[in-house]
Amino acid sequence: MTIAHTEQVLKALMLLSLDGDEAAYRRLLTALRVLLVGYYSRRMASAMKADMEDLVQETLLALHSRRATYDRERAFTAWFFSIARYKLIDHHRGRGGRRMAETELGEEFESDFDEEGLTARLDVERLLEGLSPKQQELIRQVKLEGQSVADTAKRTGQSESAVKVGIHRALKALGERLRGTS
Known part of the structure; x- marks a missing residue:
């Protein structure tokens, strides 16, 4: 995922679009289209690639029609990719590919879009918000990204x-905050 395709950015665009920001909605749809092309191209047989553009459009239309049901407290990408996943299953079933559809049902989300992982990341981000920006950056670089203390010191x-x-x-x-003693 590129920076523009992170949970944080996509969710922010979705929230802005729900609040009526048309430019944010256009940016969201553009970013999601790119993600969907990659998502579907990895999951469709080469003979079905011609259907991919239709499937992308169907998924974006489904997003549009269901966006009012989006829970602002939940991870956006997990919600969105569940729509994409079921659109793909419907596509396989519509073409008589029941076996392929059943395989899709058993498949997990891409690791970047795992709802539990996204929720955990959001929880960590909420925890980090209580720290100074300098402390947040140190924790992100050394503890979350695994960079060395020496490299972080130089940066x-x-x-x-x-x-x-x-x-x-x-x-x-953070420990005090989690224990409720701060």
């Missing part, structure tokens, strides 16, 4: 000791 212009202390204090603050 942030801090000493390695300052990075370690910053991370320690951030983790302590």
Whole structure:
């Protein structure tokens, strides 16, 4: 997923579109079209690729007709890709591909669009919001992205000791917040 196709960006565009922002809705549809082409191209036989554009359009129309049902508290990409998945299943069934449709039913979402993973990421982001921007960046780089303390120190212009202390204090603050003592 590119930066423009992250859960955070797509959800923000969806929320803006639900609030009446037509430009955000157009950007959302453009981004989702790109994602759908990739999603369907990996799941359709080459003989069915000609149907892919129709399937993309059907899915975007389904999004349009169901967007009022979207729960603003839930992960957007998981919701959207469940629509895409069932459109693909319907497509296979409509072409007599019951076996293919049954295979699709058993398949999990792409790892980037796993609802539990997205929910966990959203929870982590909410937790990080309680930290200073500097602490948030240190936690993201070292603990979430797995970068070294040395690399993070170079990128942030801090000493390695300052990075370690910053991370320690951030983790302590997160722990207190989780325990409800802060």
